[in-house]
Amino acid sequence: MALPHATTTPSGIREPSVAGRSRRKVGVRAPWWFVVPAIAVYLFIVVVPSVNGALFSFTDWNGLRPDWSVVGLDNYARVFADRTARDALVNTLVLAAAATVVQNVVGLLLALGVNSMVKSRYVLRVIFFAPVVLTPLVAGYVWSFLLSPNGAVNDALRAVGLGSLAHDWLGDPDTALYAIVAEIVWQFSGYSMVIYLAGLQAIPSEVLEAATIDGAGAWSKFRRVVLPLLNGAVVINVMLCLIGGLKQFDQVMAMTGGGPGTATETISTTIYKSAFSLGDFPFSIALAVVMTVVIAVLAGIQFRLTQRKSS
Amino acid sequence: MHARYTWRTLTREATLVLLALVFLIPLVGLLNVSLKSQDSQTSALAFDFPPTLDNYAQAWDQASLGAALANSFAITAVSVVLIIAFSALAAYPLARVTRGWSRYTFSFVIGGLLIPGQLALLPLYATMRDLDLLGSVWSVILINVGQQMPFSVFLYTMFLRELPLDYEEAALLDGCGPVRSFVTVVFPLLRPVTGTVVILNTVGIWNEFFTPLLYLGGSDNTTAPVAIYGFVSQYVSQWPLIFAGLVISVIPILVVYFALQKHIIKGFAGGLKG
Numbered sequence: 001m002a003l004p005h006a007t008t009t010p011s012g013i014r015e016p017s018v019a020g021r022s023r024r025k026v027g028v029r030a031p032w033w034f035v036v037p038a039i040a041v042y043l044f045i046v047v048v049p050s051v052n053g054a055l056f057s058f059t060d061w062n063g064l065r066p067d068w069s070v071v072g073l074d075n076y077a078r079v080f081a082d083r084t085a086r087d088a089l090v091n092t093l094v095l096a097a098a099a100t101v102v103q104n105v106v107g108l109l110l111a112l113g114v115n116s117m118v119k120s121r122y123v124l125r126v127i128f129f130a131p132v133v134l135t136p137l138v139a140g141y142v143w144s145f146l147l148s149p150n151g152a153v154n155d156a157l158r159a160v161g162l163g164s165l166a167h168d169w170l171g172d173p174d175t176a177l178y179a180i181v182a183e184i185v186w187q188f189s190g191y192s193m194v195i196y197l198a199g200l201q202a203i204p205s206e207v208l209e210a211a212t213i214d215g216a217g218a219w220s221k222f223r224r225v226v227l228p229l230l231n232g233a234v235v236i237n238v239m240l241c242l243i244g245g246l247k248q249f250d251q252v253m254a255m256t257g258g259g260p261g262t263a264t265e266t267i268s269t270t271i272y273k274s275a276f277s278l279g280d281f282p283f284s285i286a287l288a289v290v291m292t293v294v295i296a297v298l299a300g301i302q303f304r305l306t307q308r309k310s311s
Numbered sequence: 312m313h314a315r316y317t318w319r320t321l322t323r324e325a326t327l328v329l330l331a332l333v334f335l336i337p338l339v340g341l342l343n344v345s346l347k348s349q350d351s352q353t354s355a356l357a358f359d360f361p362p363t364l365d366n367y368a369q370a371w372d373q374a375s376l377g378a379a380l381a382n383s384f385a386i387t388a389v390s391v392v393l394i395i396a397f398s399a400l401a402a403y404p405l406a407r408v409t410r411g412w413s414r415y416t417f418s419f420v421i422g423g424l425l426i427p428g429q430l431a432l433l434p435l436y437a438t439m440r441d442l443d444l445l446g447s448v449w450s451v452i453l454i455n456v457g458q459q460m461p462f463s464v465f466l467y468t469m470f471l472r473e474l475p476l477d478y479e480e481a482a483l484l485d486g487c488g489p490v491r492s493f494v495t496v497v498f499p500l501l502r503p504v505t506g507t508v509v510i511l512n513t514v515g516i517w518n519e520f521f522t523p524l525l526y527l528g529g530s531d532n533t534t535a536p537v538a539i540y541g542f543v544s545q546y547v548s549q550w551p552l553i554f555a556g557l558v559i560s561v562i563p564i565l566v567v568y569f570a571l572q573k574h575i576i577k578g579f580a581g582g583l584k585g
């Protein structure tokens with residue numbers, strides 16, 4: 001996985017005058033038992049239940065009875081035979097892909113915009129970033145109101161003479177998923193923006209000046225100089241968007257609850273409903289394993305692609 | 312390099328300001344609708360005169376938002392304090408000790424970044440039930456702390472690796488043991504990254520819906536988002552009332568954001584970079 005690097009570097013602190021390794025002999029000791037609380041809670045909350053989840057996916061464990069038996073791949077067979085689960089898988093992939101592409105394009109454009117000489121750039125940054133801190137569930141409710149048949153979006157369309165486009169965005173199975181994508185883009189483009197902005201500000205101005213002197217136009221400067229130097233920011237942003245999209249739960253629950261029909265069910269909503277509405281733990285757990293594999297595969301692919309690009 | 316403010320800059324500025332206004336529409340609509348009377352038929356962006364605060368009073372009572380906000384505060388505060396204590400402590404040997412066990416432990420913890428919480432969901436739920444922690448804020452706090460360990464340990468460890476040893480050595484020469492030297496010398500030097508950890512976790516935990524829904528839904532210990540969820544399903548499409556509830560639930564995080572926006576944006580941007 002392409003791990004992000006911490007950048008909050010300890011500024012204002014002198015570099016050690018001697019190489020770290022020889023210094024280390026002086027005897028600064030960091031006791032091993034400092035890791036115990038973190039490891040204990042990590043094992044208890046993440047590792048043990050995750051391993052159990054993976055193992056239980058091959059059983060009929062239903063969370064209540066202490067006795068259970070191994071059923072092999074039955075749960076997986078049921079997941080892939082199930083209409084809702086298959087719809088949820090497709091919806092989740094479409095939602096994650098669409099949100100990732102649009103949010104990154106919008107975020108990058110916003111970053112380029114506020115990284116310029118415009119006078120209102122600080123205020124603009126604060127406004128574009130504000131939705132990021134908003135509770136996703138709350139933002140989902142606000143959008144479900146704006147997108148309702150008599151909501152502001154349809155009002156606006158009618159006002160500019162596009163009344164024929166106005167309709168029940170969340171009630172139409174063809175548009176509901178994309179309406180949720182629109183909410184996600186609105187809410188998190190500001191996050192992509194600040195990461196791209198940090199990337200843009202790390203580009204030395206001499207590099208851009210050199211390109212200008214060499215006669216590069218605005219587009220070729222962006223394409224051949226800026227974009228390659230933003231590679232790291234792209235990796236982080238794509239990873240954050242993809243994983244966030246693949247886990248999508250809150251906004252769907254607020255905006256559609258998964259409907260109409262199964263048009264906006266995601267993997268997370270299906271895991272939740274099959275376990276806690278239908279009581280089908282084995283099905284839910286198998287779907288969670290599928291989700292884990294999907295995330296691991298996509299992360300692996302992205303890692304491969306970026307490795308090749310940088311080599 | 313001092314670029315001039317040209318016509319192109321002006322066009323760009325106008326476009327961005329227009330876009331910012333569009334970005335603000337949902338927030339303005341949220342506030343505006345919450346001030347309308349409940350039988351109002353006007354559009355989301357039309358201002359009704361006189362505005363009313365009735366919805367706020369009613370939402371506050373009906374959704375028990377006072378108690379829910381208090382729970383949100385408590386859960387967020389305790390979780391963040393524990394996350395900082397555990398992850399900063401763990402990062403110290405992980406950054407300073409270069410032997411095998413330290414590197415393996417670091418990879419083991421970081422691996423958690425790739426595991427979605429859904430995988431652990433049901434076994435963890437069963438464990439919490441067996442421990443009689445369903446409905447208790449401690450279940451949510453424990454889960455927050457465990458789930459945030461990988462990223463927070465990662466941030467602290469990366470920061471510590473860049474931090475020179477001089478101060479710790481001086482403390483050692485002054486006769487400080489490792490515990491005292493960590494608490495009085497190292498931890499204060501970690502302040503920038505502690506700020507990032509506080510910001511990212513506070514926003515994330517305050518806004519979290521899924522875990523509290525599962526563990527606190529239906530109990531007396533719900534958090535603000537869970538209370539809102541119940542409230543909305545109870546008062547379907549009574550938008551002015553619902554929106555007043557929404558505003559109350561997001562006021563704390565928005566106030567903090569606008570008060571500390573510079574630090575918060577920096578925290579989000581600084582935690583990560585390619």
